[in-house]
Amino acid sequence: MLTMDSFSFAGKKALVRVDLNVPQDATGKVTDDSRARAIIPTVRKILNDGGSAILMSHLGRPKGKVNLAMSLKPVADHLSVLLGTPVLFATDCVGLDAQAKTAALKPGEVLVLENLRFHPEEEAGDEAFSKALSELGDVYVNDAFGTAHRAHASTTIVAKFFPEAKLFGYLMQAEIDSVGKVLGSPQRPMTAIVGGSKVSSKIEVLRNLIGSCDELIIGGGMANTFVKAMGGQTGASLVEEDLLDTARAIVQEAEAKGVKLHIPTDAVVADSFAENASTDHCAADAVPDGWMALDIGPKSIEAFRAAILRSKTLLWNGPMGVFEMKPFQQGTIAIAQAVAEATSKGAFSLVGGGDSVAAVNQFGLADRISYVSTGGGAMLEYLEGKALPGIAAIQG
Numbered sequence: 001m002l003t004m005d006s007f008s009f010a011g012k013k014a015l016v017r018v019d020l021n022v023p024q025d026a027t028g029k030v031t032d033d034s035r036a037r038a039i040i041p042t043v044r045k046i047l048n049d050g051g052s053a054i055l056m057s058h059l060g061r062p063k064g065k066v067n068l069a070m071s072l073k074p075v076a077d078h079l080s081v082l083l084g085t086p087v088l089f090a091t092d093c094v095g096l097d098a099q100a101k102t103a104a105l106k107p108g109e110v111l112v113l114e115n116l117r118f119h120p121e122e123e124a125g126d127e128a129f130s131k132a133l134s135e136l137g138d139v140y141v142n143d144a145f146g147t148a149h150r151a152h153a154s155t156t157i158v159a160k161f162f163p164e165a166k167l168f169g170y171l172m173q174a175e176i177d178s179v180g181k182v183l184g185s186p187q188r189p190m191t192a193i194v195g196g197s198k199v200s201s202k203i204e205v206l207r208n209l210i211g212s213c214d215e216l217i218i219g220g221g222m223a224n225t226f227v228k229a230m231g232g233q234t235g236a237s238l239v240e241e242d243l244l245d246t247a248r249a250i251v252q253e254a255e256a257k258g259v260k261l262h263i264p265t266d267a268v269v270a271d272s273f274a275e276n277a278s279t280d281h282c283a284a285d286a287v288p289d290g291w292m293a294l295d296i297g298p299k300s301i302e303a304f305r306a307a308i309l310r311s312k313t314l315l316w317n318g319p320m321g322v323f324e325m326k327p328f329q330q331g332t333i334a335i336a337q338a339v340a341e342a343t344s345k346g347a348f349s350l351v352g353g354g355d356s357v358a359a360v361n362q363f364g365l366a367d368r369i370s371y372v373s374t375g376g377g378a379m380l381e382y383l384e385g386k387a388l389p390g391i392a393a394i395q396g
């Protein structure tokens with residue numbers, strides 16, 4: 001397999017799938033450019049080698065129709081500022097303008113193609129559309145981890161037209177390497193921390209992790225289903241009644257595999273799902289009627305913290321409580337701090353999949369985590385043990 005470091009892009013036109021799906025305000029101004037910044041090492045390497053970069057991405061959900069409110073032009077302009085070099089723009093990702101501008105592209109130049117999802121063929125993974133994209137470049141680089149779980153034209157199908165010239169960009173490679181450090185052959189003990197609202201969205205993740213971790217911490221709303229499944233009183237907490245058997249099966253599976261399972265023993269409870277609710281603290285399995293557990297309590301924090309601090313490898317997906325509301329963020333803050341502390345003592349930590357990433361960013365701890373993933377849905381499917389089509393297309 002080719003790698004960024006061993007490949008020379010000299011004289012080549014690199015067709016690069018990136019994730020420029022950045023949030024913007026009503027005027028098109030980019031409000032958070034972290035995704036654009038994340039692709040810069042890959043673009044710079046191509047340019048420094050003496051190659052040129054043709055960047056393709058989606059933005060928003062135009063649903064297969066041209067919608068200039070979702071044009072990539074303002075993002076291309078912003079990228080030009082970040083790179084400190086002019087960035088050219090093609091008004092469509094295929095067709096005459098794209099063909100002419102890519103043909104005229106010189107070494108050291110960057111061109112951004114218009115939003116791929118203006119064409120329904122992108123999400124349909126259409127062969128002819130993929131071929132048309134492939135004809136724009138000499139080598140294909142996939143650096144868009146966030147869409148690696150989709151078999152779209154630009155993320156997967158296009159790769160088949162580059163049998164000898166396809167590779168992962170630096171960002172994608174870093175994501176793959178990080179998951180490898182956790183699920184491949186982790187330094188032990190390895191502890192997985194899974195939280196978030198529902199068991200239903202994490203069943204496969206839990207099952208897969210039980211196969212590789214030594215300790216499994218379950219927090220967040222989903223913990224209530226486990227507490228109830230084990231005979232506890234959960235009051236008005238979020239519980240998925242139809243998953244009580246599944247929760248019991250997961251507990252048994254963990255036992256059978258010798259995985260130490262941690263479920264909250266105490267909780268911060270509230271009389272309504274609101275920032276200004278009355279709050280109290282009680283045992284996790286004795287939540288009074290009408291009250292709901294919205295965060296883990298201090299005893300749970302202590303137990304979870306101890307498990308985290310004795311680990312050499314940590315994976316964290318999903319918050320411990322309703323961290324968007326101040327009264328219920330202590331559990332998530334404490335876990336984020338414990339993961340950061342373990343990392344500074346030499347553990348490898350990966351935070352991936354949506355809200356836990358938002359949490360470490362919000363609490364200013366992202367710099368103290370070994371790797372913070374950029375892909376929400378893609379990371380979740382990866383942690384489920386699925387082969388992601390965008391990764392398989394390069395490896396195959």
Ligand code: AMP
Nearest residue numbers: 196197198220221293294318321322355
């Ligand atoms: P997920 O997208 O499944 O990772 O879930 C994240 C969401 O779970 C966040 O919006 C949290 O507010 C929510 N959450 C965490 N703990 C609880 C809880 N105890 N009860 C209800 N929602 C929760």
